[in-house]
Amino acid sequence: MNTIEQQLQLAILNLIQKSTGNTLAIEQIQIQPTRKEFQGDLTLVVFPFTKLFGKNPEQTAQEMGEKLLVDFPLVTAFNVIKGFLNLSIHTDYWLNFLHEASRDSQFGLISPKEDSRKMMVEFSSPNTNKPLHLGHIRNILLGDSITRILRANGHKVYAVNLVNDRGIHICKSMIAWKEYGQGETPENSGKKGDHLVGDFYVRYDMEFRKQVSELVEKGMDKELAEREAPIFLKAQEMLRNWELGEPETIQLWKKMNSWVYAGFDKTYADLGIQFDTIYYESETYKLGKEFVLNGLKEGKLEQLEDQSIWADLTSDGLDKKILLRSDGTSVYMTQDIGTAYQRFTDFHIDEHVYVVGNEQNYHFQALKLVLKKLGFDFADRLFHLSYGMVELPDGKMKSREGKVVDADDLIAEMLETAHQSAQESEKLGDLPEAEYRQTIHQVALAALKYFILKVDPKKNMTFSPQESIDFNGNTGPFIQYTHARIQSVVRMSGKSVDQLVLGDYLPNELELSLIKMIHDFPALVKEAGASLSPAIIGNYLFSLAKEFNRFYHEYSILKAELETEKHFRLLLAYQTGKVIRTGLALLGIGAPDKM
């Protein structure tokens, strides 16, 4: 069924055509919720039509209001304020809606069909030389939430991870371990694998700098020293050995990467993240080369004297971009050409979303152009979800200066805060241990996830550790708390939804406002899907929870005077709780029944 907004738009379209003979597009009819200070439910902005009617805004609105009152039975009254036509919608519409929504377990969600769009979302994409940090967390949470939101929109979605498991940076931690590790392993040191390897990456940098300054003291030029430092030469040698498949190197590489994977798996599990497929760069880094060579043959690319191959993107306002090095090896871009092709053909996907920070805007712009140049029609179906950087209150994160927020530390701090908060409130005292821990975990992660996801992905954000552990106000736990309160009331009522009957009841203002907000939910899920923005869901849930708390405070549900009133309020509370739970799930946040 169409929503009341869509029905109204159509009716207004017809009205305008009848009165003026003009046919407008449906998007030109702007319907918005009536502001609280005015009488009415929905408001039509009539300014755009004044010319068609040849009247001033008030007259136009008056005329349209009168006609709607006759033509459209659900409109029961109207008033005009300046160019705004405020329409009152029949209460039955809202009550029927509430009743139907409460019976719909999939309310707001679209089920996948045979011909659903197939999409792939790539996110996380870590390097295997250091543990995950706050920057990765924004990426991972966005990717995971987007995946959930797209699925809620009825699409078939593959969540994929591309692990950057090879290259000089990986060799750096390998050589440091080999030289200074003395056989240290996660088992014998008790360190989480990714942290252990990360420590050796740091160790490499330490040694490297020491060696460089020693060389400089001996009178060597700094740039030369950076190229001649013994440990750097050893790392390079290791990379060559790796590419040659030298068994000892490969074995070390496999061993250390497996430590890292075990560490990552723990972090992903803590965050509640799952991938459908994991790609490894060591298996894909050679892809794309043949497309580039073909492109060269067909005259779409250029080759320099040193044999390197380039795409000329200057006609599109970009520079020239290298696709194959002079030694014939692939670069990042080459690889991306190959993997994109592979994914579109292997999985028959219709669209591909890359969750990658905005510092790579240029890269993706170039990638699309190069793909187009090479004649791949899927170039237009790549979407770069470009998100802003995460900054700390005292400036940007700098891994070289150790100014990073470690993902595991962050999660541990959240858990501790949630635990303390639960101890203070004393509400979870009667929960069994396992359930208690699960709840603490859900609350802790809600705080973290909501804090990050509520911000528009496109924008840079400031991560304040202090504010992130606050569970009051515009936070994940606040929304969860509202849900838990609702479940408490529903439990105490002793009634199930299908036992609730909607009689003759006239909702008060707060109740009506809640119904309307619930009514908006399906449209917001669509909007969040179309714009790839979990923030839309987050902001909505907060205002919904806020509105419910206002209602909850003002009116008693279980002690309502009349039975019809009680039934109505229970149904409203039940449905609000359901929307909160569904909405939180789209953000990857759980909704405990008690907290």
Next chain:
RNA sequence: GGUUCCAUAGUUCAAUGGAUAGAACGACAGUUUCCUAAACUGUAAAUUCGGGUUCGAUUCCCGGUGGGACUACCA
């Protein structure tokens, strides 16, 4: 230098070109014999500056100022 993104209360965030720019935190003042006070109510507080387009601009365009990113035979 070139390309590009951003600028909203003290702070962190909202606002498909629409009515008096919303919240949260912080500050100040209140609300528990009442379904979970992780809640609710109230007060003070903001669109970087200058032009333009429009019935109407935080939003679109031009310029200034301030900040970020990119501009590697790194990924």
